[in-house]
Amino acid sequence: MQSEMAGRQELENPLFTVIPAPFEASVSYGGGTRRGPEAILAASQQLETWDGLCEPLLWGIATAAPVHCQGGVEEVLARIEAVVGEVAARGSIPVVLGGEHTVSLAPLRALARGRGEQVGIVQIDAHADLRSRFEGSPYSHACVMRRAIEECGCALMQFGVRALCLEEVAYRQERGVQHLDARQLPGIRIDDFSLPGNFPQNIYLSIDVDGLDPSVIRATGTPVPGGPLWHQTLTFIERALRGRRILGFDVVELAPQQGDHASDFAAAQLVYSVMGMIGRAMGR
Ligand SMILES: [Mn+2]
Numbered sequence: 530m531q532s533e534m535a536g537r538q539e540l541e542n543p544l545f546t547v548i549p550a551p552f553e554a555s556v557s558y559g560g561g562t563r564r565g566p567e568a569i570l571a572a573s574q575q576l577e578t579w580d581g582l583c584e585p586l587l588w589g590i591a592t593a594a595p596v597h598c599q600g601g602v603e604e605v606l607a608r609i610e611a612v613v614g615e616v617a618a619r620g621s622i623p624v625v626l627g628g629e630h631t632v633s634l635a636p637l638r639a640l641a642r643g644r645g646e647q648v649g650i651v652q653i654d655a656h657a658d659l660r661s662r663f664e665g666s667p668y669s670h671a672c673v674m675r676r677a678i679e680e681c682g683c684a685l686m687q688f689g690v691r692a693l694c695l696e697e698v699a700y701r702q703e704r705g706v707q708h709l710d711a712r713q714l715p716g717i718r719i720d721d722f723s724l725p726g727n728f729p730q731n732i733y734l735s736i737d738v739d740g741l742d743p744s745v746i747r748a749t750g751t752p753v754p755g756g757p758l759w760h761q762t763l764t765f766i767e768r769a770l771r772g773r774r775i776l777g778f779d780v781v782e783l784a785p786q787q788g789d790h791a792s793d794f795a796a797a798q799l800v801y802s803v804m805g806m807i808g809r810a811m812g813r
Contacts, residue, residue, distance in 0.1 A: 543589030544813075545804055546621040550609050550635070552598040552628040555669040559750040561784035565796070566595060566626040568785035572797035585804040588813055591621065602631065602668045609635035613777065622807065624800065627781030629750075630658060630670035633735045634677060640733060640776045641681040648776065649684040649729035650677060651769045653740035653762060655711075655753040657693040659700045670782070674735075678704055684729050688765050689714075689740040689757045709765070711755050719761055722768040732770065734778035734803065738796055748792035750784050759795070763802055770810045778803060 549566035556562075570592065578586045593616070596609050609625065613636045616623045625636050641648035652658070652674060659678075663671035677683045685704070691711035701708065707725060709717065739749040742756035757765070780803075783796045 543591040543621050544808060545585075545588070545590045545624050546616040547590065547592040547624045547626060547800075548609070548612050548616065549593070549595035549626050550598060550628045550632045551595055552605050552609075552632050554602055555629060555631060555664065555666060555671070557664065557669075557671065557751060559784055561786070562627060562629045562750060562782055563598070564785050565628060565781070565783035568783060568793040569626050569780065569797045569800060572790065572793040573801065575794060576797055576801050580802055580805040583805050583809060583813070585801060585808055588808050590804070598628065606632070606635045606638070610639045613639040617777065622775065623777040624804070625777070625779035625781075626800070627779060627783075630654075630673045630735075630737050630781045631668055632781060633673050633779050634668070634680070636777050636779060637677045637681045637683060637733060641677070641683055644731075646731055647682060647684055647729045648731045648733055649686065649724070649773075650674065650733050650735055651724075651766070652685060652687045652735045652737070653689055653766070654687060654735075654737040655689060655692050655739040655756055656737070656751065657687060657690050657697040657701070658737075659697040659706070660694070661696065675700065683733070686724060686728060686769065688769075689762070691755050692753045711757060714757055714761065719764045719768065722765060723771065724769055724773070730774055732773040732775050734766065734770075734775060736778065736780045736799065736803070737782045738780060738792075738799070739782055741795075746783070746792045746795045748784055748786045748789045749782050763806075766803060767806050770806055773810075775807050775810070778807075
């Protein structure tokens with residue numbers, strides 16, 4: 530993200546630090562998520578700095594060097610976790626760009642594991658990602674939210690899910706996973722949504738770009754029709770952040786495709802719009 534317009538104070542203490550994490554190991558269908566971060570960063574140069582309500586750039590947006598993502602999954606997650614931990618310790622909000630959804634486990638380990646208070650994950654996704662194992666691996670992108678619940682003790686709220694298996698339905702019930710699935714959306718006024726009162730105060734937001742309808746973002750490995758549209762998704766996020774403290778967020782699973790720069794741009798706009806919502810929720 531460009532930061533030329535920010536003042537010295539904002540450059541030294543950026544509100545956000547973008548961490549590119551181009552990790553891609555579990556490809557279930559279409560591939561290419563390792564090129565997601567660079568495509569989002571390239572598209573970010575085309576964004577208007579005024580997001581319609583405020584100018585997040587002025588709060589300071591730093592971009593860290595891409596995390597080295599070759600090697601075994603545990604090794605790579607440990608590297609991402611270390612960078613997220615450093616960023617958070619400096620008081621900047623980490624913004625992780627994937628890569629496949631597995632990368633979300635790293636910021637959750639850094640921000641939620643061993644923390645005194647429980648962290649609630651707000652997940653935007655077409656898939657529940659609650660499988661115990663997928664294609665032999667407990668670290669597949671199809672398992673990431675289950676790992677987060679079990680390793681980091683997180684609560685979970687899912688939005689836009691429309692592809693899940695019976696194992697995941699049972700697990701949701703067993704663990705009290707909250708959800709607003711895609712099929713429920715036609716009957717709902719998202720403007721009225723709020724997280725349950727007993728949902729944790731500390732929030733981590735994880736956005737799998739396949740959560741949005743493929744008419745908004747289609748450059749992703751496992752697109753599923755019938756998802757929430759742009760404004761529904763942004764309204765949901767804004768409502769979910771209300772009155773909560775946000776520890777960090779990620780945008781994952783963009784798999785850029787030649788000729789589809791609309792998807793790259795939408796993902797970059799999503800990152801920037803969420804930054805605006807977070808800053809405004811903090812009273813900036
Ligand atoms: Mn996912």
